[in-house]
Amino acid sequence: MTPTPQRLQITAARPDPALLDLPWHIPLEEWPAETLAALPRGISRHIVRFARLSGRVVAIKEIGETVAYREYELLRQLDRLDVPSVEPVGVITGRRSPEGEPLEAVLITKHLQFxxxxxxxFSQSLRPDTATRLIDALAVLLVRLHLAGFYWGDVSLSNTLFRRDAETFEAYLVDAETGDLHDKLSEGQRAYDLEVARVNIIGELMDLQAGEFLEADVDAVAIGNALAERYTDLWRALTEVESFGYGDRWRVQARIDRLNDLGFDVGELDITTDVDGTTVRIQPKVVDAGHHSRRLMRLTGLDVGENQARRLLNDLDEYRAATDRQAEDESFVAHDWLTGVFEPAVRRVPRELRGKLEPAQIFHELLDHRWYLSEQQNRDVPMKEAAKSYVKDILPNRPDEQSILGVQAGDIRETAQMPIFDEDQIIG
Known part of the structure; x- marks a missing residue:
């Protein structure tokens, strides 16, 4: 039998010719191992595989054509709005098997490193408050989505990816097929999204407890409720109107400083007074997340998470004080800190261990380890010595975060003996 020729339709903002080399005539579930990246699969409503493409890794999801195009456009819009989400690569339709049977369309997104x-x-030895930290990260993501006018429709931990951000996590939307983008969300839309999130999270945590991946005495209902509380507190801090007397105008800057501390910049602030000018009302109109990460990017060119940036900036400030350079231009000091402190410390990590964590997270943990050693030994341990100890005693025992991407809770034990792949091996 002569195979039916493929008449593929590829929609992509930046088309990659290598897309034509992938076996689109084969159902995704049956793709050969040599095509796939060495990453265990996770839970999904659809068939999802990770594949190598031009020196990187992409996620490929089989899905209906209409839904694929819709999700692709939504992810592109979220990318333009700078909301944490996976980056879309393209949609491919017109797939057929060698026998001429139509195959589902696919949505392709970039693999989110680390x-x-x-x-x-929950398969790792994490602190007992891991669930709370994930909820905090999801609450921040949901607030950012709602500020951008995005209604998710199916908020859950399963539809989210997490990256370490110093002692916290940063959450990324990974499934937008139920979402919708509006100029502004109504109170009802926000409330429904929040309730769906609360219910889904309680169910997911109870499922972890049933699989013995979460302590039985953890109150899943309380954690689900905590999401709503965290979301409400943050939403109010970012949007509510504040009134005060004309003589308390210092509170305008105090409000801005408070939002900066939360990791947000105020792009526009609405300030009004009453008729007699005795009362001032302020309300943020435009807020942008990433206050600390933008400052670090401007000073050093490092693109890191918000809390990682906060930690690195604190170390930069300490370096500036220790070298008595407070009067110098901050950008010059930042350059010297980058080349004399940050980069040498990160370079001390052997190549074979660099797939464990991203550089900013490694530096954050180095700072923690240095502090621990200094407290233990009652002296100021040099960074060179701390880095040597960290690489020898701490980092090798950390799970390789690339190797367990997408592992199902029930598969953790089965995959425990799988070979470890770092990022260089995956894309090389």
Missing amino acids: SLPYRAL
């Missing part, structure tokens, strides 16, 4: 599904996080 990201972890929530189930994989």
Whole structure:
């Protein structure tokens, strides 16, 4: 039998000719191992595979054509709005098997490096408050989505990826097929999204407890409710109107400083007074997340998470004080800190261990380890010595976050003996 020729339709913002080399005539579930990246699969409503493409890794999801195009456009819009989400690569339709049977369309997105599904996080030896930290990250993501006018429709831990961000996590939307983008969300839309999130999270945590990946005495209902509380507190801090007397105008800057501390910049602030000018009302109109990460990017060119940036900036400030350079231009000091402190410390990590964590997270943990050694030994341990100890005693025992991307909770034990793949091996 002569195979039916493929008449593929590829929609992509930046088409990659290598897309034509992938076996689109084969159902995704049956793709050969040599085509796939060495990453265990996770839970999904659809068939999802990770594949190598031009020196990188992409996620490929089989899905209906209409839904694929819709999700692709939504992800592109979220990318333009700078909301944490996976980056779309393209949609491919017109697939047929060699026998001429039509195959489902696929949505292709970039693999989010160093990201972890929530189930994989609970397979590791993490602090007892891991669930709370994931909820905090999801609450921040949901607030950012709602500020951008995005209604998710199916908020859950399963539809989210997490990256370590210093002592916290940063959450990324990974499934937008139920979402919708509006100029502004109504109170009802926000409330429904929040309730769906609360119910889904309680169910997911109870499922972890049933699989013995979460302590039985953890109150899943309380954690689900905590999401709503965290979301409400943050939403109010970012949007509510504040009134005060004309003589308390210092509170305008105090409000801005408070939002900066939360990691947000105020792009526009609405300030009004009453008729007699005795009362001032302020309300943020435009807020942008990433206050600390933008400052670090401007000073050093490092593109890191918000809390990682906060930690690195603190170390930069300490370096500036220790070298008595407070009067110098901050950008010059930042350059010297980058080349004399940050980069040498990160370079001390052997190549074979660099797939464990991203550089900013490694530096954050180095700072923690240095502080611990200094407290233990009652002296100021040099960074060179701390880095040597960290590489020898701490980092090798850390799970390789690339190797367990997408592992299902029930598969953790089965995959425990799988070979470890770092990022260089995956894309090389």
